[in-house]
Amino acid sequence: MALARRRIPGGLYRSIDGHDMSISVFRSAVLSLLLTTLSLPVPAQLPRHDLPIVFRSLAGVALDRDSASSILAKLGPTRERRIGTGHDVYESWCYVIPRESPTALLELMSDASDMGTPGRELNVIRVRESAPVADREACAPLRTSPPVSTPGGLRLGLGTSAIRGLLGQPTRSTPDSLIYDFDAKEYLRPGTPAYEIWNTPEYRESCFNAGPPYANVAASVIVVLRDRRAAEIRIERYDQAVC
Secondary structure, three states, rough: OOOEEEEEEOOOEEEEEOOOOHHHHHHHHHHHHHHHHHOOOOOOOOOOOOOHHHHHHOOOEEEOOHHHHHHHHHHHHOOEEEEEOEEEEEEEEEEOOOOOOOEEEEEEEEOOOOOOOOOOOEOEEEEOOOOOOHHHHHOOOOOOOOEEEOOOEEEEEEHHHHHHHHOOOEEEEEEOEEEEEEEEEOOOOOOOOHHHHHOOHHHHHHHHHOOOOOOEEEEHHHHHEEEEEEEEEEEEEEEEEEE
């Protein structure tokens, strides 16, 4: 849009392209440009805020709230094994999902690396519509009757437009996946053991810019597509990184 560069006699402004416009038209042009600029989409590569709470749970268990004991209490005994290597090591519990398909599988995982969470807290929810036989071996059937979906509506089988409608523009995408990254601060609750450890003048000054203690939260949602529909969903959230 050509904006005015100088005022000329008669209450008009001379635009860059040489045309004259009234003050009211000039103001409208500026306002239109400002509104257009403010409405531009945020670049996808910018970090998002925390993973919305409606996407942190599935089948009755929630990330960073449930742990090994509550998973087994809610969903029943099942196979437990350690998977991964190096810094990507997890304790894993698995449940087949007969109502979805004979090969559908729910995996619940706790970070078991050097930075793992105490009490084997739930950090990863992974659901696949078609898992190999070896992955499903000795996995108990999922006893919950409602459809396997997050409270926010994210589930297997959704098309790409529906997924974008729920989660927005992905941080990254490939022909067969949509990736959403989240990054936020979560302030520690007064009275908790973590708060008592980190709420000292020394830690406040060196770690939290003299403010209250907080954890650095990292989360992601990865949706693997088949025929432009969700064939696998992996939801992760880690809130143990302090200082």
